[in-house]
Structure formats: C-alpha cells, structure tokens
Amino acid sequence: MRLNGPQYRQLTEALLDAFPTPARLTQMVRFRLDRNLSTIALGDDLTEIVFRLIQTAEAEGWTAQLIAGARDSNPGNPHLLAFAQQFGLAPATPSQPELERIIKATDSFLDVDRWRTRLGEIEGQVCRIEIQPNEDTIYGTGFLVGPDVVITNYHVVEAVIQGEQGHTTDQKSQALSSDVILRFDYKRLADGTTLNPGTVYRLAKDWLIDKSPMSPVDGQPEPKSGVPQLDELDYALLRLDSVPGDTPVGDKPEPEAPLRKWIKVPTQSHHFQPDTALFIVQHPQGEPLQLALDTNAIIGLNENHTRVAYRTNTLPGSSGSPCFNSNWELVALHHSGDPNFAPTHRPTYNEGIPFTAILALLEKRGLSLEQCVADAYAESVSPEPAHVSLQRGSAASSGAPGTLQERTRYLDTQILRLLYEYFLEHPGDPRMDLGELTVTLRFELADVIQCLLGLKEKEWLDYSLTENAQGGVIWLTRLGIRIAKSAR
Numbered sequence: 001m002r003l004n005g006p007q008y009r010q011l012t013e014a015l016l017d018a019f020p021t022p023a024r025l026t027q028m029v030r031f032r033l034d035r036n037l038s039t040i041a042l043g044d045d046l047t048e049i050v051f052r053l054i055q056t057a058e059a060e061g062w063t064a065q066l067i068a069g070a071r072d073s074n075p076g077n078p079h080l081l082a083f084a085q086q087f088g089l090a091p092a093t094p095s096q097p098e099l100e101r102i103i104k105a106t107d108s109f110l111d112v113d114r115w116r117t118r119l120g121e122i123e124g125q126v127c128r129i130e131i132q133p134n135e136d137t138i139y140g141t142g143f144l145v146g147p148d149v150v151i152t153n154y155h156v157v158e159a160v161i162q163g164e165q166g167h168t169t170d171q172k173s174q175a176l177s178s179d180v181i182l183r184f185d186y187k188r189l190a191d192g193t194t195l196n197p198g199t200v201y202r203l204a205k206d207w208l209i210d211k212s213p214m215s216p217v218d219g220q221p222e223p224k225s226g227v228p229q230l231d232e233l234d235y236a237l238l239r240l241d242s243v244p245g246d247t248p249v250g251d252k253p254e255p256e257a258p259l260r261k262w263i264k265v266p267t268q269s270h271h272f273q274p275d276t277a278l279f280i281v282q283h284p285q286g287e288p289l290q291l292a293l294d295t296n297a298i299i300g301l302n303e304n305h306t307r308v309a310y311r312t313n314t315l316p317g318s319s320g321s322p323c324f325n326s327n328w329e330l331v332a333l334h335h336s337g338d339p340n341f342a343p344t345h346r347p348t349y350n351e352g353i354p355f356t357a358i359l360a361l362l363e364k365r366g367l368s369l370e371q372c373v374a375d376a377y378a379e380s381v382s383p384e385p386a387h388v389s390l391q392r393g394s395a396a397s398s399g400a401p402g403t404l405q406e407r408t409r410y411l412d413t414q415i416l417r418l419l420y421e422y423f424l425e426h427p428g429d430p431r432m433d434l435g436e437l438t439v440t441l442r443f444e445l446a447d448v449i450q451c452l453l454g455l456k457e458k459e460w461l462d463y464s465l466t467e468n469a470q471g472g473v474i475w476l477t478r479l480g481i482r483i484a485k486s487a488r
Contacts, residue, residue: 001064001087001189008054011067014079015050018070022046024256029053031254032069033062064089068187068195072250073257075124078116088190091123091281091291106277106295106326118328119281119291124249124260126322128183128198128283133159133175139286139317141334142182142238144262146373147245148204150182150238151358152320153335154213157236161211177203182240184260185249188288199251202241209237209372212361214335215306218351221340228306231361233353234335237372263322263330265369269356270331272298272308277326280334284315292318295326299349306357308332309349323352330355 003011019025022037025046029037041052057066068089071080084090093099099112108115129140129152140156154161159173160180168174186198212235215228248257278297284290292313299309314321314334323332332352340347362369 003054003058003063007083007086010079010083011054012047012050014077014083015053015070016046017079018074018077020046022049025049025053027254027256028070028073031252031257032073032250033065034252064189064193064195069250071120072185072196072248073254075249076117076120076258078113078120081116081120081123088288089187089195091119091289093119093291093293102277102293102295103326108326110327115328121261122263122281122322122324122328123289124185125245125263126184126281126283126289127201128186128286128289128317129156129320130181130183130286131157131159131175132179133163133173137286138173138175139283140319141283141317141321143281143320143322144245144260145237145265145369146262148240148243149209149262149373150240151333152236152238153333154211154234154236155335156320157238158213161208161236177207182238184244186283186288196250199244199249201244204239204241207239209239210362210365210367211236212358218336219339221338221342221345227302227304230304230306230357230364233306233358233361235333235353235358237369265359266330266355270325270329270354272301272331272354274298274300278310278312278331279324279326279328280312280314280318280321281324282314282318282321282334285317287317301354305354307351308354309351312350314350333358 015025019028022044026037029035029040037049037053040056041049043049054063054066057063064087067080067084067087071077071084071089074080081090082093082096085092093116094102096112099115103110103112103115110118126141126143127150129138129142129150131138131140138156138159140152142150142152142156145151157180158169159175160177162169163174163176163179180203182201182203183198184201185196186194187196188194212231212233214234215232217224217226217228217232218234245260245262247253247260249260250257275296276298277293277295279294280292282290282292294310294312297310297312299311301308310323312323314337318334319336321334322330323334325331332354334350334352337350338345338347359369362372
C-alpha cells in the first residue's frame with residue numbers, strides 16, 4: 001500500500017484528530033503495533049511526529065497496519081473511518097455530499113461526523129458467525145446485545161441446536177457448540193489480503209439462553225397461507241465464554257482504548273413507515289463487514305407485526321444482522337429474503353423480525369433481555385475458579401489468550417487499565433491495595449507483581465512496591481500514582 005499526496009494529508013489529519021496528545025499516540029503505537037514511537041520521532045510538535053510516523057510506516061511497509069491499529073484503538077473516530085474506507089478497512093458509505101443528502105432526506109438528527117462515529121462503534125459490535133458441521137462452513141451474522149450475549153437467527157445455529165441433541169436439520173446438517181466461532185474485527189484489504197483475521201470468541205458451556213424457530217410460512221412464496229405465530233420469530237440468544245463487550249476492540253488494546261460495548265435494544269416500538277430508510281450492517285457471504293443502505297426501504301409490516309418487509313439489499317451470510325433506522329437505532333433482526341426461487345422471478349423484498357416482537361415474546365416467557373444479559377454476565381465474571389496462574393492456569397477462565405506471551409500482554413494491559421481507572425476515581429489516594437487486583441483479574445498475586453515489575457522495566461510505570469507485614473499485601477505508593485498519572 002502506497003499513499004498519494006492527498007491521502008498522506010488525510011491520514012495525518014485523521015491521526016491528529018483521533019490521537020490529540022503525544023501520550024495517546026504513543027500508547028496506540030506501542031500496544032497496537034508493538035513499536036516505540038520515541039525511536040521514530042521525538043519532540044513536542046505532534047504534527048511533525050505524525051508525519052514521521054506515516055513516513056516510517058510507508059518506508060517499512062506497515063501503513064495498512066497503522067491504519068487498522070488506529071481504527072481499532074479509536075473505532076468511533078469518523079475521520080479514520082472515512083479514510084479507511086478507501087482501502088476496504090471500513091464499511092463503505094456514500095461520498096460526503098451524498099451522505100449529507102441522505103441524512104437530510106431521512107430526517108436524521110445526526111450530522112455526518114456523528115453518523116460515521118455511530119457506524120464505527122457498531123462495526124465492533126457485529127460479528128461473523130462460522131459453523132463447521134458435517135459439511136461446508138455455514139456463515140451468518142450476529143451482534144452483541146450485552147457484554148457477552150449475541151443474538152442471531154435460529155436458522156443460523158439450528159445445526160448446533162439440533163446437533164447438541166443428537167439430531168440433524170432438514171438439510172442434514174449437524175454440529176456441536178465447539179464447532180462455532182464468533183469472529184469480530186475481521187479486516188481485509190481491497191486487494192483481498194487479510195490484514196486482521198479478527199478476534200475470536202466461543203460459546204459458553206451453557207450457551208443457549210433462549211430461542212424461537214422459523215415459521216413454515218417463511219418458506220412460502222407470495223401470497224402466503226397465513227402469518228407466523230407469535231413464538232416463531234427465528235432468533236437465538238447466545239452466551240459467549242468471555243466478555244467482548246467489556247473489552248476494547250482488537251487483541252492488543254492500550255489502557256485508554258474505549259470498550260467495544262454492545263448495541264442498545266429499543267425501549268419502545270418502531271413505526272415502520274413505508275418508504276423510509278433501513279440500514280443493515282452485515283457479513284454477506286462471509287465477507288468483511290459491509291453496510292447496506294436504502295433510504296426508501298420499508299415496504300411494511302405483516303398482519304400480526306411478526307415480520308417487516310424492506311428493499312435493503314442482503315446476501316446469504318447476512319442472516320442475523322442488525323437493522324437500523326436513519327438514527328442508528330436498532331429496529332429489527334434481518335432473517336431472510338424473498339423465498340420465491342422460480343427462475344423467472346425477480347426477488348422483490350427482504351424480511352426481518354421487528355425487535356419489539358422479540359422483546360414481547362421474552363416478556364411472555366417471563367424473561368427480559370436485560371435480565372438475560374445480566375444473568376449471563378454474572379456467570380461470565382464469576383470469581384470461581386478464584387485465581388489463574390500465568391504458568392499453569394486455564395486461560396479461558398480469565399478471558400486471557402492462551403500462550404504465555406499473549407497472557408502476559410493481556411495482564412499488562414488489564415493492570416494498566418485498572419490503574420488508570422483507579423487514578424481517575426481516587427486522585428488523592430496515596431496507595432492502592434494490589435491484592436484487590438487479584439480479585440478483579442483472577443490472576444495469582446505473584447503474577448500481578450511479576451507484570452508490575454515488567455511494566456516498570458519497560459518504563460510504562462515508575463513506582464515503589466512495599467509490603468504490608470500484617471497481610472503480605474502489596475501497595476502502590478503515592479510516588480507511583482503521581483508518575484503514572486503524568487505518564488498517561
């Protein structure tokens with residue numbers, strides 16, 4: 001990848017906007033790219049530092065990694081998103097003038113920057129679902145509705161639901177929960193080069209929170225014989241084995257990186273006014289994340305409001321995608337296209353499940369999505385087993401990666417994040433009980449101390465460690481807090 005003159009200027013401006021201080025830029029380069037900014041550029045002129053950073057990346061061939069790392073570090077920055085679109089590293093959107101026209105035409109209350117910011121945030125909350133049953137890989141889309149809860153279509157994971165019970169689907173597919181991968185952050189350049197294989201999550205042991213199957217009516221061409229029943233909504237709520245919503249985007253986050261979070265579910269019903277906008281963020285045919293946008297999308301609801309038809313384009317693999325109105329508010333779960341496959345028929349609509357119908361069914365079953373999410377989260381952050389060792393513990397129980405090097409980096413990052421949050425909440429506190437870190441991180445105290453000493457050696461922190469003779473508790477002195485605060 002080589003940048004031309006205008007692109008060089010655009011990237012410079014985007015990086016300056018996304019990382020307004022040398023400390024913030026230094027963290028991004030160190031954690032995301034494993035490089036030392038001080039060896040690339042010195043001084044107080046941030047513009048000059050950014051210029052030399054891009055210059056070095058160009059000369060050494062890691063410009064694409066710089067763009068991707070910056071986007072992972074600040075996924076909501078609209079200028080980085082707009083720049084990355086040129087290289088296939090963000091979902092494509094219309095040009096600035098066209099996007100302004102669309103936003104105005106759809107009566108959105110968002111301006112262009114906020115519109116792009118919201119898209120950048122959503123991008124990290126949508127995943128590609130991959131299932132490898134007894135045949136070719138099944139692809140679908142899912143999205144976070146809580147820290148560790150993903151929703152997708154029932155028919156996407158039907159092979160797993162049936163397979164866990166020893167059955168097969170009507171298509172003779174069968175799979176187990178261990179065959180399922182939920183892949184976030186998958187990035188590929190426009191030339192087909194995979195830049196980031198993504199961050200992979202798996203299903204929890206008790207993974208199926210709730211489900212509702214498809215309706216036989218869904219497979220009928222128009223005119224249909226009836227409408228789906230109120231409990232035939234084609235969804236599955238899945239619990240993950242760790243908590244992606246409470247961690248930053250990417251596998252090498254810096255302490256100040258924003259959390260991934262999740263898509264907020266609607267609190268009131270949406271009026272699907274005909275010929276209004278509908279946006280779908282999807283992984284069509286297993287490809288990197290794409291945005292389908294139609295400003296005159298809505299066709300209308302069916303008789304019992306269990307389906308909504310629209311014109312927004314989708315492809316196989318898009319099942320389970322979130323559907324949004326013009327203000328990026330979640331309104332539906334995409335589930336299928338026109339089921340008329342006659343050779344002479346031209347498909348006329350796609351179809352989704354109004355999200356309020358899903359919430360209503362959960363309520364009828366004595367559930368609420370908020371409670372399902374809270375219960376799943378409580379299980380994910382349970383302190384049992386109590387502690388994990390860098391050398392011999394289970395990575396899965398702490399959410400850390402598997403190798404010693406990866407797990408050490410993970411613990412370094414989590415310690416820095418917790419210290420940073422502590423400094424914000426206790427600006428005058430002279431000490432921090434590092435024994436509390438072992439409870440939060442579920443690593444053994446010796447490992448926490450080991451990583452703290454390593455951070456000191458790396459010059460990320462400078463502090464004194466003293467021991468409390470009564471309880472053997474390690475304390476961080478005021479000196480360390482003051483220096484760490486200035487270092488951020």
